[in-house]
Amino acid sequence: MSYIVDYLPLILKGMLLTVELALLSLLIAFVLGMIGALAKLSKSRIARSVAGFYTTVMRGTPELVTMTLIFFGGQILVNNIGEKLGLEYIDVSPFMAGVLTIGFIYGAYMTETFRGGILAVSRGEIEAGYAFGMTPIQVFLRITFPAMVRHALPGFGNNWLVLVKATALVSVIGLQDMVYNAGLAGGSTRKPFTFYCVVAFLFLIITGISDVGVRWMDRRYSVGVRRA
């Protein structure tokens, strides 16, 4: 078993990258999801159709296809735009490509979750906010958003777990996350099964911790709700 210990630092280094990647993508997905949900619920037809197109396409194509498209195509696109603007050669780092791609894809899933959450906030609360003379932004920050969190949290937690698992795909485009490093370790020791088992176990740890976190947030945001 000593070979596991030998390669553990490498795999844990990959795990750190996985966690960083997942958290940064979550941030992007959160922001995009919020914008997407507000666009889908807005009165502007253009905003609604753009958001609708975004969620349909992202949720209708496999993550792997979107990821390779952005990874291989993104570099060309950035350079074409850069050339026209007269900039120097810009190198898209695989890490940034991974973060942007995963964030972009899961932003679509978050859009749907947040949309459902916002719709679940009772209309009267929002109306009461306006009656107090709050601006739309104030209403959103003080009433809609805090009240929405509780409804959106289960979906949000699910999306996060799917997102964490989707980070494994970046190993396919050459990013050295824990799946990639497990492949290296498995190749040189000829014990791939063992190392993929270790990675699977580490994924279970991440999802287990997330589960505790989501449950804690659920309690925190449902303080005022009576439960049977």
Next chain:
Amino acid sequence: MDIQVIIDNLPLYFQGLRVTILLVVSSLILGLCLALPIALLATSKNRWVSIVPKAFIYFFRGTPLLVQMFMIYHGMGQFEAVHESFLWVIFKQAYACALLAFALNTAAYTAEILRGTIEQTAFGEIEAAKACGMSNAMIYRRIILPSTFRRALPAYGNEVIFMLHGSALAGVITIVDLFGAAKIVNARNFVPFESFITAGLFYLALTFLIVWGFKRVERHWHAYLHPRES
């Protein structure tokens, strides 16, 4: 945009489409056959019976499909016993490994859907069946399972779409499915946009087809839930 490259390679895409559909359909059928007994065992009140299926569900839902596939495709060769037995004929083929990984994965997700739905069966229905003098097996056959399949339908539709998207991973281990075809076209001509967008459009079309199909089936199976039209 270089459309000509795509037109020239359309036969390759259609070949990939065939592989994708075959792979998804066969893993869904295998997965569904496995999922029902797993779900039934997982709902057992005896803790020693339910622990194994629950662990199976937890493992396959908690880890990435890619890792599961690598464990089977790259990992099985590690064991002498597998290497020297007839099993190696199966595990040395990428296609069989992908199929096995997908089937086990979708079995776990489907079992979890069925387990949740079985547990939510209205207790009154079961009580009524008992009052009618039905045996346990009969209650499952006549009351619980038919209503479970109906209620699980929307969630299962999502799972089918997830399986379709997950099947793109087969392209990673040398199988020429839709994604594999796009990879080949990109590698030969260096046209990342054209090649992957074409594959994406194929997947999008398949997704719409699945959504449409499930809507039709739901309209039929859930007909009794619709408000009556005047």
